[in-house]
Each structure stands twice: as C-alpha cells, then as structure tokens.
Amino acid sequence: xxxxxxxxxxxxxxxxxxxxxxxxxxEANPRYLPLTQQLLKEVESGQRSGVVSTxxxxxxxxxxxxxxxxxxxxxxxxxxxxxxxxxxxxVSREVARQAAQIRATYNVRPADALQVAxxxxxxxxxxxxNDKKLKxxxxxxxxxxxxxxxxx
Numbered sequence: 001x002x003x004x005x006x007x008x009x010x011x012x013x014x015x016x017x018x019x020x021x022x023x024x025x026x027e028a029n030p031r032y033l034p035l036t037q038q039l040l041k042e043v044e045s046g047q048r049s050g051v052v053s054t055x056x057x058x059x060x061x062x063x064x065x066x067x068x069x070x071x072x073x074x075x076x077x078x079x080x081x082x083x084x085x086x087x088x089x090x091v092s093r094e095v096a097r098q099a100a101q102i103r104a105t106y107n108v109r110p111a112d113a114l115q116v117a118x119x120x121x122x123x124x125x126x127x128x129x130n131d132k133k134l135k136x137x138x139x140x141x142x143x144x145x146x147x148x149x150x151x152x
Contacts, residue, residue: 002034005149009042009126014049016119016141017086018129019059022052024146026060026076032130035146039128043085050086053095053118055111057088089118106136116140 009015017039023029025036043050057080064072080088089095091114098117102108108116112134119127120141127134130146137143 001149001151002038005035005144006038006042008144008149009039009048009128012048012124012126012142014051014122014124014126015039015043016116016122016124016127017043017050017052017056018115018127018131018134019052019056020130020146021128022056022060022076022080024130026079031150032146035149040083044083046085048085050083051119051122051124052080052086052088053115054088054090055114055118056080059111087122089122091118092121095121102137102140106140108134108137 021036021039024032025040042048057077060076060080061073064076080086095114095117098121099113102113102117103110112131116127116134116137124141126142126144127137128144132145132147135143135145
C-alpha cells in the first residue's frame with residue numbers, strides 16, 4: 001500500500017501536512033510509520049514541499065508541555081523549523097478568513113479549519129491527514145487519509 005500512497009503523492013508538488021503525520025512519525029507508531037517515512041522522505045529530499053500551520057506547533061507540543069517536558073517540546077519545534085522543504089506558516093488574516101469559510105461550510109473544528117486554510121492559502125493541492133471527517137473538504141483541496149493506505 002505504500003507504493004499506492006506514493007503514487008497518490010506524485011501528482012502534487014506542495015502538500016499540506018496535518019499534525020498527526022508528525023505525531024505518528026515522532027512516536028514511531030508502527031501502524032503508520034511506513035507511510036509517514038515515505039511522505040517525509042519525499043519532502044526532505046525535495047521531491048515535494050510541505051506546508052504546516054503554526055497550529056501544528058501548538059498541537060504537537062501540547063503533550064510534552066503538559067508533562068513538563070520542555071526539552072521534548074523544544075525538540076519537536078526544532079524538527080518542524082529545521083525540516084528540509086517544510087514551511088511553517090503563521091495564521092494570517094487571509095488564513096483566518098479562509099478558515100472561517102471552511103468552518104461555516106463544513107462545520108469542522110477550528111484547528112482543522114486553520115490548518116487546511118493555511119495549506120490552501122499557501123497553494124497546496126493535497127492535504128494529508130488521518131481524520132476521516134476531513135474527507136468532506138475534498139472540494140477545497142484533495143484529501144488523503146492515512147488509514148486508506150494501510151495493509152490489512
């Protein structure tokens with residue numbers, strides 16, 4: 001299934017990445033690691049570029065901060081900031097405007113709307129997530145759900 005996932009990515013130069021991609025990867029989740037490795041390898045090598053929102057930074061580091069693990073929170077931030085061919089985009093007025101329209105139309109969580117809007121405003125043509133509820137945003141940007149590419 002990784003090969004099929006790779007084929008799906010191939011048509012896109014700029015890809016929006018949901019926080020779950022980094023959580024699965026950094027925690028070496030065995031279920032999703034083959035997919036996150038493929039995706040992040042392609043971004044790291046420059047085959048594709050990735051875009052994340054500063055909302056991803058918040059979501060990714062909240063657990064370490066909650067556990068009083070500032071060292072881990074800072075490591076996660078460093079990964080996002082220093083990852084080759086990955087851009088972290090601030091929530092701008094245009095992103096907020098697009099997120100409001102996405103929320104109004106699809107009734108998704110604020111964080112999801114902000115992240116998808118960030119990708120869309122940045123020019124991403126694909127959003128990679130594992131939140132099946134976001135499939136309904138397919139008219140905004142093409143959506144890929146990791147669970148759809150798992151073996152067995």
